[in-house]
Amino acid sequence: MKLEQLSVFLENRAGRLCDVTKALADAGINIRALSLADTSDFGILRLIVSDTEKAKQTLKQHGFTVGRTTVVAVEVKDEPGGLHNVLKVLGEEQINVEYMYAFVQQSSKNAVLIFRFDRTDQAIEILTKAGIKVLSGDELYNL
Amino acid sequence: MMYDVEKETLPREELEALQLKRLKDVVEKVYYNVPFYRKKFDELGVRPEHIRSLSDVKYLPFTEKQDLRNNYPFGLFSVPKENVVRIHASSGTTGKSTVVGYTQRDVNNWAELMARSLMAAGVTRRDIIHNAYGYGLFTGGLGTHYGAEKLGATIVPVSGGGTKRQIMLLNDFKATVICCTPSYALHLYDVAQEAGVDFKDLSLHTGIFGAEPWTEEMRREIEAKLNLKALDIYGLSEVMGPGVAIECREAQNGLHIWEDHFLVEIIDPETLEPLPYGEKGELVITTITKEAQPLIRYRTRDLTSLNPVPCKCGRTHIKMNKVLGRSDDMLIIRGVNVFPSQIEAILLETEGLSPHYQLILRREDSMDTLEVQVEVDERIFSDKIKSLQMLEKKIQKNIKEFLGVTTKVRLVEPKSIVRSEGKAKRIIDLRDKKQ
Numbered sequence: 001m002k003l004e005q006l007s008v009f010l011e012n013r014a015g016r017l018c019d020v021t022k023a024l025a026d027a028g029i030n031i032r033a034l035s036l037a038d039t040s041d042f043g044i045l046r047l048i049v050s051d052t053e054k055a056k057q058t059l060k061q062h063g064f065t066v067g068r069t070t071v072v073a074v075e076v077k078d079e080p081g082g083l084h085n086v087l088k089v090l091g092e093e094q095i096n097v098e099y100m101y102a103f104v105q106q107s108s109k110n111a112v113l114i115f116r117f118d119r120t121d122q123a124i125e126i127l128t129k130a131g132i133k134v135l136s137g138d139e140l141y142n143l
Numbered sequence: 144m145m146y147d148v149e150k151e152t153l154p155r156e157e158l159e160a161l162q163l164k165r166l167k168d169v170v171e172k173v174y175y176n177v178p179f180y181r182k183k184f185d186e187l188g189v190r191p192e193h194i195r196s197l198s199d200v201k202y203l204p205f206t207e208k209q210d211l212r213n214n215y216p217f218g219l220f221s222v223p224k225e226n227v228v229r230i231h232a233s234s235g236t237t238g239k240s241t242v243v244g245y246t247q248r249d250v251n252n253w254a255e256l257m258a259r260s261l262m263a264a265g266v267t268r269r270d271i272i273h274n275a276y277g278y279g280l281f282t283g284g285l286g287t288h289y290g291a292e293k294l295g296a297t298i299v300p301v302s303g304g305g306t307k308r309q310i311m312l313l314n315d316f317k318a319t320v321i322c323c324t325p326s327y328a329l330h331l332y333d334v335a336q337e338a339g340v341d342f343k344d345l346s347l348h349t350g351i352f353g354a355e356p357w358t359e360e361m362r363r364e365i366e367a368k369l370n371l372k373a374l375d376i377y378g379l380s381e382v383m384g385p386g387v388a389i390e391c392r393e394a395q396n397g398l399h400i401w402e403d404h405f406l407v408e409i410i411d412p413e414t415l416e417p418l419p420y421g422e423k424g425e426l427v428i429t430t431i432t433k434e435a436q437p438l439i440r441y442r443t444r445d446l447t448s449l450n451p452v453p454c455k456c457g458r459t460h461i462k463m464n465k466v467l468g469r470s471d472d473m474l475i476i477r478g479v480n481v482f483p484s485q486i487e488a489i490l491l492e493t494e495g496l497s498p499h500y501q502l503i504l505r506r507e508d509s510m511d512t513l514e515v516q517v518e519v520d521e522r523i524f525s526d527k528i529k530s531l532q533m534l535e536k537k538i539q540k541n542i543k544e545f546l547g548v549t550t551k552v553r554l555v556e557p558k559s560i561v562r563s564e565g566k567a568k569r570i571i572d573l574r575d576k577k578q
Contacts, residue, residue, distance in 0.1 A: 007526035009519045011556050037528050041553050042519075044526060063558050065519050069526045098527055116526065 001124050001134045002070045004052040005114070008045040009065040012038065020045060020059065027058040032141060033114055035101035046101070048073075048114065050141055071116050072124055073135040078104055078111040086113065089130040095123045112140065144392075146262040146294065147255070150403055151458045158459060162406055163197050165431035170194050170203065173437055176221040179214055180204075180439060200406060200429060201417055205440045211241040211381060219436050220244050227435050232280045233380050233480055243282075243380050244435035250289065252432055253383055256401050257290020260389035263399065263458070264351050264374040266320050268295035273318035273347075275327060276354065276478070277303040281547075282384030283354055283478065287322050290386060296320075303327070306334045317346040324478040325357040325365060325373075329509030332368045347371045349392075353378065353385055354478035355511075356445075356466045358575075375465055381441060382428050388463055397450050397462030404432045407461065408440070409449055412470035423448045425470045426463065444471045472570065474504065476513050479548045483569045486515060489541045494523055494534070501560045506574045514551045515542065518560060 010016045017036070024031060030050040037044045049055040052068070059066045076082040083102070090097065098116040105112060112135065117123040127134050145151045153161070171191040173180040183204040184190065193202060211219060220227065227244040245253070266272065272291045276283030284302055291298040299316055301309055303323075309331060313321070321328070328350055335342060350369060353376035365373045377398050378385035387405060388398035400407050408417050409424040418424040426443045446469060450462045474481045483502060490500055499518040504511060517538065525531055535552045542550050560568075 005526070007524070009524050009554070009556060011559065016556075039528060039532065042531070042555075044528060044531070046526060063556070065521055065524045065557055067521065067524045067526050098529075 001072070001128075001136055002120065003048065003073050003114070003135070003137050003140060005069045005071040005116070006047045006049060006052060006056055006059070007067040007069060008047070008059060009067075010036075010043045010045055012041055012043060017045065019062065020064065023058050023062045023064075024049065024055060027054060029055045029058065033101065033103050033112070035099075035114075037099065046099075046114075048140065069116065070120050071114050072120060072127070073140050074113045074115065074127060075110050075133040075135055076113060078109050082111060083113060086127070086132055089126060089132065090117075090123065093122070093126045095119060095126060144262050144265065144267065145458070146259040151259065151263075151399075151460065153403065153459055155459055158402055159197060161403055162431060163194075165403075166197065166200065166406055166429065167191065167194050169429070169431050169433070169437045170439070172221055173439060177219055179210065179219060197406065200408065200440065203429075203439050205415070205427070205442050206438050207442050208241055208381065208444075211243075215240070216242040217244065219438075221437055222246055222435050230280075231282045231285075231380050231384065241381055243383075246434040249383075249433055249435050252404060253286060253386060254289035254293040256383070256404060257286055257386035258293040259401065260376060260386045261290055261294050261296070261320075261351070263389045263391045263456070264320075264376070265349050265372065265392035266291075266294065266296060266351075270320045270349075271297040271299065271316055271318045271346075272320045272322060273299045273301060273309070273313055273316070275301055275303060275309060275321065275323035275331075276385070281478070282378070282380040286378065286384035286386060287351075306331060307338060310335045310338055310340050313345050313347070314340060319346050320349045320351065321347055321369075321371070322351045322376075324354045325352040325361055326355065326477060326506070326509055326511050328352055328365050328369060328373075329361075332365075333508050342368065342370045345370075349374065351376050351389075355475040356468065359465070377463070377466065379443060379445075382430055382438060382443070383433070387428070391454060391456040391458060393456035394454050397454075397464055399454070399456075399458050399460040399462055402460045404430065406431050407449065407463070409447070410442075412442075412444075412446075420449050420451050423467065426466075444469050444473060446470055474502070474513070474570065474572075476504070476511050476548050479546065481513070481546055481548055485546055486542065489545055490517065490538065493538050493541050499557070499560050501568070502570050504570070504572045504574050511574060512551065513548060514553055515539075516553050516555045516560065518557045519554045520557055 033048040035046045056066050096118045100115045102113045174191050189202050226246050228247045229245040232240045232242045274287050278284030350371045350373045362373045374390040377388040388400040390398050406429040408427040410417050410427050412425040426445045426447050428441050430437045445466045447463045447466050501516045503514040538552045
């Protein structure tokens with residue numbers, strides 16, 4: 001039920017993000033979801049891609065510092081309260097969200113939330129028990 | 144104006160005779176009291192009795208900063224510890240700072256030389272001295288302080304920092320003399336501008352600037368902006384502190400070295416051979432009156448030349464030209480000495496690895512700034528912003544704690560630091576460039 005996410009270190013310089021997307025495009029890798037966090041000096045690009053290992057090797061070859069992290073993808077109805085229900089369950093169990101990002105599926109009425117937790121295994125257990133749909137890697141990649 | 148006319152105008156013959164007598168004394172003293180020197184002398188086959196003329200100094204071994212570090216903290220003391228009344232130290236990572244001890248007579252001599260220096264710069268007992276050199280282990284603050292008191296002037300021991308308050312005190316106390324680093328002088332001007340204070344309305348007539356190299360252009364800028372006469376002072380903690388040499392007000396061209404206390408040479412930093420007067424090389428100093436921790440042929444790493452031409456001020460002591468640079472990679476940031484190797488050691492200690500790094504020096508608002516760029520590799524990378532920012536803060540804090548200098552730490556992408564022939568260029572100095 002866990003998901004592999006790549007993170008890439010980027011300096012805040014014009015064209016750096018473009019270099020990443022070009023490298024991935026040339027290698028035929030599809031980006032399923034992404035988020036970019038930034039400070040005044042640097043940013044961290046987080047990516048869920050169609051082929052994690054290949055993407056990692058490609059980016060490393062292009063000289064980027066790449067990290068691999070386990071995240072959790074959760075599917076919720078795209079309606080008011082959708083995210084709130086998930087966070088409520090987690091909050092009650094004192095699970096801390098390090099960061100998260102979300103996207104809406106085109107094909108259905110659902111939204112997908114990507115979470116980075118401090119205690120991943122416990123978070124999955126709690127979400128599953130609460131009847132919240134946790135997506136596997138294959139499910140997400142094939143959305 | 145001279146603090147000690149007799150000593151400052153001693154005829155060369157008498158001065159050199161005095162130097163020889165004192166050189167013989169100090170050589171004998173270190174040979175019999177400091178195992179480090181005895182070993183060095185023996186290795187070269189030199190004995191105290193071999194010193195018969197001043198030029199025989201060339202047979203003596205050099206002392207380097209590393210020797211002080213290797214003998215940390217008190218290994219080079221030449222007197223019993225109970226005779227040491229003061230200790231100063233330069234910055235350094237743990238166990239590696241250079242320590243200097245002083246006996247009561249050393250402290251008295253230092254105050255006297257500093258009083259001579261102040262007076263040569265035109266300061267009298269009627270002046271109020273605003274002393275913005277840092278007080279503490281750094282020799283700048285206390286060295287100037289004791290000299291000013293010896294002279295009988297009024298000292299304001301304001302130390303470093305709190306620039307707005309310094310402007311207020313300059314205005315309220317009507318200080319007539321200011322002592323600080325040249326870059327801080329320009330920073331004071333900028334802050335005064337912002338505060339609406341015009342230096343022309345202050346009472347300053349003289350500035351005594353040192354602890355970092357500065358150019359003639361910078362002198363003209365300071366003199367115009369601060370509306371005072373700017374004089375260069377030279378010293379280094381290993382040898383004593385400020386007051387080793389001073390520009391006289393009359394000539395304002397070259398710094399008189401107090402030769403009754405220091406024997407100086409210029410050497411070629413590559414061949415280590417002594418160079419004739421006028422040639423540019425590295426300044427080497429033998430302290431001939433220091434008791435607690437005399438140094439034989441200390442390599443200052445400062446590049447300059449000596450000028451023996453008699454000065455119009457009447458002092459017979461030789462002059463050194465303004466320091467032009469360094470023969471090693473030491474950086475001077477707002478008066479603090481920093482070696483790239485120290486930064487490297489701190490990076491190593493901070494994360495237990497040796498990342499690629501680069502030091503960028505800039506001059507912003509007249510103040511020197513040091514940016515430490517560290518390449519982010521997979522071992523220190525995190526997908527969490529918080530972790531990377533904490534890493535930046537930790538490096539910054541460790542540098543501040545060990546070296547006493549505030550830096551900006553910036554994480555950069557791998558390979559963004561230019562490597563030439565496999566070796567990274569560690570220092571980018573943009574201070575003299577317009578940005």
